[in-house]
Amino acid sequence: MGRDERGVTPQSEDFSAWYNELVAKAQLVDRGPAKGTMVIRPYGYRLWELLQGELDQRIKDTGHQNAYFPLLIPESYLRREAQHVEGFSPELAVVTHAGGKELEEPLVVRPTSETIIGEMMAKWVSSHRDLPLLLNQWANVVRWELRPRMFLRTTEFLWQEGHTAHADKADAMRETMLALDLYTEVARDIAAIPVVPGEKTAGERFAGAVRTFTIEGMMRDGKALQAGTSHYMGTNFAKAFEIQYTSETGRLELCHTTSWGMSTRMIGGVIMTHGDDKGLVLPPRLAPHQVVIVPIGRGDQALDAARDLAGRLKAAGVRVHVDDRAHLSPGYRFNDWELRGVPVRLELGPRDLESGTVVMAKRLGDEGKQTIPLDSVARIMPGVLEDFQALLLRRATGFRDAHTRTVDAWESFTDAVTSGWALALHCGSAACEDDIKAETAATPRCVPIGGASETGVCVRCDRPATYGTRVIFGRSY
Amino acid sequence: MGRDERGVTPQSEDFSAWYNELVAKAQLVDRGPAKGTMVIRPYGYRLWELLQGELDQRIKDTGHQNAYFPLLIPESYLRREAQHVEGFSPELAVVTHAGGKELEEPLVVRPTSETIIGEMMAKWVSSHRDLPLLLNQWANVVRWELRPRMFLRTTEFLWQEGHTAHADKADAMRETMLALDLYTEVARDIAAIPVVPGEKTAGERFAGAVRTFTIEGMMRDGKALQAGTSHYMGTNFAKAFEIQYTSETGRLELCHTTSWGMSTRMIGGVIMTHGDDKGLVLPPRLAPHQVVIVPIGRGDQALDAARDLAGRLKAAGVRVHVDDRAHLSPGYRFNDWELRGVPVRLELGPRDLESGTVVMAKRLGDEGKQTIPLDSVARIMPGVLEDFQALLLRRATGFRDAHTRTVDAWESFTDAVTSGWALALHCGSAACEDDIKAETAATPRCVPIGGASETGVCVRCDRPATYGTRVIFGRSY
Known part of the structure; x- marks a missing residue:
């Protein structure tokens, strides 16, 4: 049978066409009627269920409890944290009418749940004995996307969102890193994606976070996929929602909060990490049929x-x-x-x-x-099957390493990011980041955790490098 | 400690107050900020997860596959099935703005998914070989409620909705009854609720269904709770969405479809079937802590x-x-x-x-x-724990039977439905149903499956009875 009916465009010819044809022909998804929505078909949903099971078990084993918070959030809640509303406003879907009437206050379809969970945490936390409060939710969220892409960027997607409150910064930072470790482990051991855990630079932080961590995987076109993020919020949301507790010494203190999420985007990562010109290649631990x-x-x-x-x-x-x-x-x-x-x-x-x-x-x-x-x-x-699982991780690791170059010269940098990642020293200035992006389409994906100490000058502007280690730059999804 | 802080109002004093205080004090739920929404707290959510696990396993074991369909449905989809839109219009929440703009066509937050799943089924089914198509979805749905009640009637709730397409009526009816059997089994064996499976009268049918079946449980105030429903749609949705297939003889035929759902309402049923003045009594198979x-x-x-x-x-x-x-x-x-x-x-x-x-x-x-x-x-x-589970079912069955009376005289009927159910012959006329409801607040809960054959005259109007068996009447949630 010809390619049109059964096969897919080769990756080398048009990676994007390969992906779009494959997700449909492999019966993973179908387009929904509303802009950018997806129907997850049984084969795709089973993949998600298997991933969910693995992640949910680890979330429970580390002391978190699942709960469920409302889909519809009063618009005013988002405005309480200034950066948060600025980041999410352009993407909101808004319910203005319900039960046949216009609502007094519009309701936002949750794009993420920090605000409504913050409001509830404030009710539930009063003493140091109530901390840490370790919650997780499996839910759908809606963010209006201008350039939707099945699994990677859809108007509605499924995810888990962890939300925790702690007595102090140290405990909240431990939690932030714990979640990042869970994601790294699930990506590597279950999805066979050798992700790099690291910290986002200031320009790539979550709206309202003090520090944002990420796991980044390399797809077979050399681009990076952010496959999970974990945020330390400091006291930003605690201030906005009055999440406070009385300490052992009787003082009223603000909580330090975190949030972290992994979504159906991960399925896009599995497809683009392992797939080839014949179609999908599924890691046995996620394969609906092994x-x-x-x-x-x-x-x-x-x-x-x-x-x-x-x-x-x-x-x-x-x-x-x-x-x-x-x-x-x-x-x-x-x-x-x-x-x-x-x-x-x-x-x-x-x-x-x-x-x-x-x-x-x-x-x-x-x-x-x-x-x-x-x-x-x-x-x-x-x-x-175990051997096959190991083969996939080895192959993906080899591919990633073969497409990652340590570069010091600007020419080498621009060349490296056309086909993979560049490990480069960077000054850390937002203007320089913007400049790099404008010229190469590459952005700082993360400052890898445990990267070797190194000092020197910025690959782009020759000013002194910051971060103390090389930064991963790449084009991304 | 006094009742105000720790205890709850006795059931005999005010059953409704008992329920409302208990769901909050037992930390099952909290009120959400938007009208009628609920926050399901970890203890309540764990109950739901355990119920979900039991039901999901049975749904999979009977050949159904889980999938996921979009939350947001174009308003025009609902209008394609006349009765469906009439039934659901007053309860819809509508997204009119998204991504900072007014939408060309408003999107409805799904109140149920027959329409969007019907649209997709039409794409996926073409040959008799594609049938039966047996799908299920775990999802949140939104129905604007005027008199919200935690778990029982909330603006947003969680449920599973099965949606299936079949070659003919016989196969679709088998499926409709299969789903009803699953629900009966889960209610009885897991939730220890001795529900009565039966058919709804015409006035109580799902909007767009040809036949609606239900499981009805008796709560400790004698009222009935509809704890799950299963619908045979005939070809109503197949016509509206053109769900058609080519038969073995090459003819184009309409599919017969079904849908069936069980929701977080079931948790309300567990509370009101087993709870007492000291609080909740949980069946071991659903208890977060046994x-x-x-x-x-x-x-x-x-x-x-x-x-x-x-x-x-x-x-x-x-x-x-x-x-x-x-x-x-x-x-x-x-x-x-x-x-x-x-x-x-x-x-x-x-x-x-x-x-x-x-x-x-x-x-x-x-x-x-x-x-x-x-x-x-x-x-x-x-x-x-097994003995405790059995005790709960025995106790609930005894309570139900003690509060169910077989009645022929109208005075006995009105008396019976003040404290429980009446088993009565009925003419089947909608006007007579309305009349009974106006006078007693009782409605026909169902025509029990396997009820003894009986003929005679209507308990209310003395016209000849229909259905061929006694109907369960009761007040309900």
Whole structure:
């Protein structure tokens, strides 16, 4: 079948077209009717559920509790924190009418929940004994996007937002870094994305935050994707919403708060970190189907054997699917599962049944098709999947490192950011950042945590470098 | 401590006040700032998560797939199904401005998703091979409520909505009843609510449905709560959204669709089915803490022993919490966990430590406090909790049956519905239903499935009875 119907534009030809065609053809999403909205189809939603499960468990294990706060927020709440309202105002969707009447005060559809959660925290916290207050919410949020992109930038998206209140700065900063660690771990160990954790420069901070941390992943076009952020708010929101407590010595003190979020954007990251010209490549820990069995040939013999094998794989803890679409040719089905990124395909035809074997084809790797004994499949599969997961992380790490250059000269910088990241010293001035962006489209993605100490001059303006280490610059989503 | 601070108004004095005070004092919910919205606090949200997990598993096990559809729906979509828009128009919240501009077409915040899912189904279904299409969504919905009530009737609530498309009526009706069965099972086996499944009369149907089924539970004030509904839509939505398929014989046919939902309202049902004057009584399968251990006395000895015991209970699969609030008196803590409905409380004091025992107090039952060997606790607890779960269902069933009367005379009817349900023959006329409602505030809750065949005359108007069985009438939430 031709590319138009089944295949996708090669990445090297047009990465953006590759992405847009793939998310639709792999049945991850569909466009919603309202501008920039997306319908997450079952295959895409299952990916999200699996990611959610992993993240939710870690959030609970570290002492946070889930709660749920209202979608609709009085407009006046946002105005209480000056930077916050300035940052979010242009993106708000506003409910002006409800129950057949015009509302006295318009309600904003939450773009994020610091304000309404701040208001509730103020009610719930009174003593030092109420701290830390560690909350998390799984929710939909709405931000009006001018240039929507499925998963990456949609008018509505799904996420979790952690919101915590603490007695002092030290405790709040520990929390901020804890959340960043959770994100780094989930990205690396579950999504096989070797993200770099670091701090945003002042110009890239969250609206209302004192410090913003991020995890940045490199996509296969060399661009960076911000895949999760964690913010230390200082006492900004505590002041705006009067989140206060009485200390052990009886003094009234302001809380220090944090917030942190990871969203359906992460699915875009998985697609662009691992996918290739044949389609998606899914890490086993997130794959809705880790193994697909394609029975071949007429009659029920192969199908029965496939179902029997599926039962044994399921018992071994493997997510397995039997493709029983007998009206489609084997070749069509093979391509379909390659497009949809299933890690392992098992082909089961009449000849295999006779010889008691099965043909195994991995979505990635050098082995080609392998013929293996049918009765060994369930035993070896968990290991095969672990190896595949590790392969993806190794491959993505290799790609990232091969496309990251340590540069000191401006010419090297401009060259590096056309195909990947530049590690460069920077003066830290906003004007210089703007200048770099205007000329190269690259921005400071983060100041990596644990970067080697280094001093010198700014790659762009020759003024003394700040931050004490090299900054990652790159183009981004 | 007095009732004002810690206790709640007795049910017999004012059931409504009891409910409103309890949901707040047990820290299940708080009021949100926008009219009728609720903040679901961690204790309430955990209840919801546990219910969600049970329902979601059953939805998946029966072949449905989760997906996610946009929150914001073009207003014109609702108008495509005449009855649907008539039913929902008065309750809509409308986004008129977004991204700093007035929208060309206002967007409705979804009150339910038949329309937007119908639009997508039409895209996804073309052949009989695409059917049945079995989708489910976990989401928030908004319906502007004039008389909001926490959990029962809030402007925003959380729910799952199943939406399915089928080749014919028979298959769609099977699905409609399957969903009703799932709800009946979850209500009975998990929430310990002995609901009655049945069909709604024409006047109580969902806007746009051909047939509406419900599960009805009896609350401890004798009123009915509709705790889940399942609708057969016929081809109404298929016509409005052109959900069509080519049959095996090559003919273009309309799909038959269903939808079904269960929401956070169910939590209100749990509270009002089991709660008493001391507070909540939670069924173990939904209790965030199935067991709370209260260590008593100064020093770390009791606390250490409590934590050790908690570890063993956790290993036995029990959700256990250690109340380490040493600054509160034991009595205060006992009352607190009674208010919050924890099935089993374990008290561990210095004397218990010496004798190697623990005091067990169940939230309900005749045994009073029991002293049991410390080292038997983890072994017996799963059984104790199962028995407690069964006790709740037995007790609620007894209450329901004691407050349900089979009546033929109008005087008996009016008397029965002041304290419970009336099982009565009815003519089925809408005018007669209205008349009954005006005089008694009671409505037909459902025509029970499997009700004994019976003919005769209407309890109200003496015309011939329809439905072929008795109808449940009651006041309701």
